[in-house]
Amino acid sequence: MTAQPVLKTNLVQTQLVKPCLVSSDSNKELNKEPNRELNKELKKSTQSKFSKAAASYNTHANVQKHAASDLFSLIKPGINKNKLCVDLGAGPLINTHTLQGMFASVVAMDLSLNMLQSSNLTTPKICADMDNLPLQANSVDVIYSNFAVQWSANFSTLMQSLYSILKPGGQVYISTVVKGSLNEIKTAFAALDSNSHINTFNSELFINQSVQKAGFTINSAKKRIYTDEYTTPLKAIASIKAIGATTQNHINTRQGLLTKSALQKVCSAYPLINNKACVSYHVLLLSLEKSHYKKAINCLS
Numbered sequence: 685m686t687a688q689p690v691l692k693t694n695l696v697q698t699q700l701v702k703p704c705l706v707s708s709d710s711n712k713e714l715n716k717e718p719n720r721e722l723n724k725e726l727k728k729s730t731q732s733k734f735s736k737a738a739a740s741y742n743t744h745a746n747v748q749k750h751a752a753s754d755l756f757s758l759i760k761p762g763i764n765k766n767k768l769c770v771d772l773g774a775g776p777l778i779n780t781h782t783l784q785g786m787f788a789s790v791v792a793m794d795l796s797l798n799m800l801q802s803s804n805l806t807t808p809k810i811c812a813d814m815d816n817l818p819l820q821a822n823s824v825d826v827i828y829s830n831f832a833v834q835w836s837a838n839f840s841t842l843m844q845s846l847y848s849i850l851k852p853g854g855q856v857y858i859s860t861v862v863k864g865s866l867n868e869i870k871t872a873f874a875a876l877d878s879n880s881h882i883n884t885f886n887s888e889l890f891i892n893q894s895v896q897k898a899g900f901t902i903n904s905a906k907k908r909i910y911t912d913e914y915t916t917p918l919k920a921i922a923s924i925k926a927i928g929a930t931t932q933n934h935i936n937t938r939q940g941l942l943t944k945s946a947l948q949k950v951c952s953a954y955p956l957i958n959n960k961a962c963v964s965y966h967v968l969l970l971s972l973e974k975s976h977y978k979k980a981i982n983c984l985s
Contacts, residue, residue, distance in 0.1 A: 747963075840897065876950050
C-alpha cells in the first residue's frame with residue numbers, strides 16, 4: 685500500500701473531515717480577487733444544492749455515468765498497482781468504488797459532506813473545496829475527476845493546483861462540461877426573460893490553454909455530447925435540480941422562484957425532438973500528464 689497524501693493541516697488523520705471552504709494558505713490569494721465575496725456565496729450555494737441532491741443523485745445522474753465510463757477507458761490497465769488516486773468531486777462515491785479496483789489506494793474528496801456520507805464505502809474521505817486543495821505538493825499519483833471541475837471558481841488556478849499536488853509523471857483524468865451544454869434549457873428560458881438561467885461553461889479552447897499553461901502534457905482530448913431524454917419539458921428542467929446542478933456561476937441570474945404562469949411559458953418554449961424534451965451536455969474528456977522534464981525545470985528556477 686502507498687502512503688496517504690500528506691495534508692496541509694493537522695485536521696485529518698481520520699476517515700472523514702468536516703468542510704473547509706477556505707484554508708489559510710489559499711485565503712491570501714482569494715482575498716486578492718475583486719469578486720471573492722461572490723465566489724464565496726457561489727461556493728456555499730453549490731455546496732448546499734449538491735448536499736440536498738445527495739439522496740437523488742444516483743437515480744438521475746445518467747449522463748454522468750456515461751461520461752465516467754468513457755473516462756475510465758482512458759486509464760491504462762496494469763500499471764497502477766502501487767499508485768494513490770484522488771477521486772476529485774467524488775459525490776456519492778460511485779466512481780470511487782470502481783477506482784478501488786484499479787489503484788492501490790483511493791481517496792474520495794468532495795465539497796458536499798452529505799454526498800460523502802451517503803456512501804458506506806470504506807475509503808478515506810475528505811470534505812474540502814477543489815479550489816482549496818488540502819494536499820501537499822508532489823503527494824498524489826493520479827487524479828480522477830468526473831463532471832466536477834466545471835464548478836471551480838477559477839479553472840486555470842485549479843489546473844495549477846492539480847499540477848502541484850501530482851508527483852512527476854502523475855496522471856490526471858478529467859471530464860468537464862463545456863460551452864454549448866444545456867442549450868435546450870437556455871432556449872426555453874429565453875422566452876421568459878433575458879436573464880441567464882444556466883451556468884456559464886468554459887470553452888474547449890480555454891480549457892486546453894489552461895491545462896497547457898499549467899504545465900500538463902495533453903495525452904488525449906475527446907469531445908462528447910451526452911443527451912438525456914424526458915417525456916415532458918418540466919421533467920427535463922427538474923433533472924438538473926435532481927443532481928444539484930442549479931447554481932449559476934455568474935452575476936446575471938434571475939432571482940426568486942418561477943410563478944406557475946412563467947413556468948408554463950418556459951415549458952411551452954422548450955424545443956422538442958420527436959416529442960421528447962432533451963437535455964444535452966457537451967463534455968470534454970482529458971487525459972493529462974505531469975512530465976518529469978517540466979518538474980526538473982521548476983526545481984532549477
